[in-house]
Amino acid sequence: TLFVDKNLRFHGLMQAFSRTNRIYDATKTFGNIVTFRDLERSTIDAITLFGDKNTKNVVLEKSYAEYMEGFTDAATGEAKRGFMAVVSELEQRFPDPASIESEKEKKDFVKLFGEYLRAENILQNYDEFATLKALQQIDLSDPVAVEKFKAEHYVDDEKFAELQTIRLPAERKIQDYR
Known part of the structure; x- marks a missing residue:
């Protein structure tokens, strides 16, 4: 840096x-x-x-929102889908990595998971993504933990509610995919 x-x-x-x-x-x-x-x-x-x-x-680099939601590449005109769309497709098409059997499914999975890893690698550089990842680690039913999280990450109630709407695969799920 x-x-x-x-x-x-x-x-x-x-x-x-x-x-x-x-x-x-x-x-x-x-x-x-x-x-x-x-x-x-x-x-x-x-x-x-x-x-x-x-x-x-x-x-x-693009903005955090562009990487999360998708953007059109100004140089090529190509539409790039966002991280959230990749996560959604990954969870819908391959909910159980152990059940991937055909060669076509394996190739499709490798391509999609590679897209996920590339997007996540870029997002690692954004504080907003670090906050989102940290949110996955707290017990949402514990008001003390929630308030501590908000204070540590400078998140207000509105932003906290917004963060809760974003789905990330569980770390265990990512390990299963690997």
């Missing part, structure tokens, strides 16, 4: 940002950059200058 509290432009910005992209293994597909100043316009200008007009759509 790179923390930036300086107004960077063009070459200096690209040099600083490029240091986050040293890939160590297959699980680190990109680096994180936290800016304490608004560098969005400078970033887009630098990427456009040193790349082409569509490069910013490849380099910059």
Whole structure:
């Protein structure tokens, strides 16, 4: 992770940002950059200058909501479905991994589960997803645990209710899939 509290432009910005992209293994597909100043316009200008007009759509991450709900890739025009749709299909088509028998089902499962893992890998970088994962670990019938969760994650009642509507496969289920 790179923390930036300086107004960077063009070459200096690209040099600083490029240091986050040293890939160590297959699980680190990109680096994180936290800016304490608004560098969005400078970033887009630098990427456009040193790349082409569509490069910013490849380099910059989408929002958490886009990864969760789906988006249209600006570079290709292709509709990318969101994490929630992938989870829903995974649970509907393959509720019991032990019952996958035919070669076609196995191939379909591998493709779908790969899509799930790629989406989850990207979402691991968002605080909102960490909050959602943490919610899965608390006892919702314990008011003390719920209030502690809300305080630790700065979640109000409205956001808490919203988080409860999002389904994630249980960790045990994911282990069964693997």
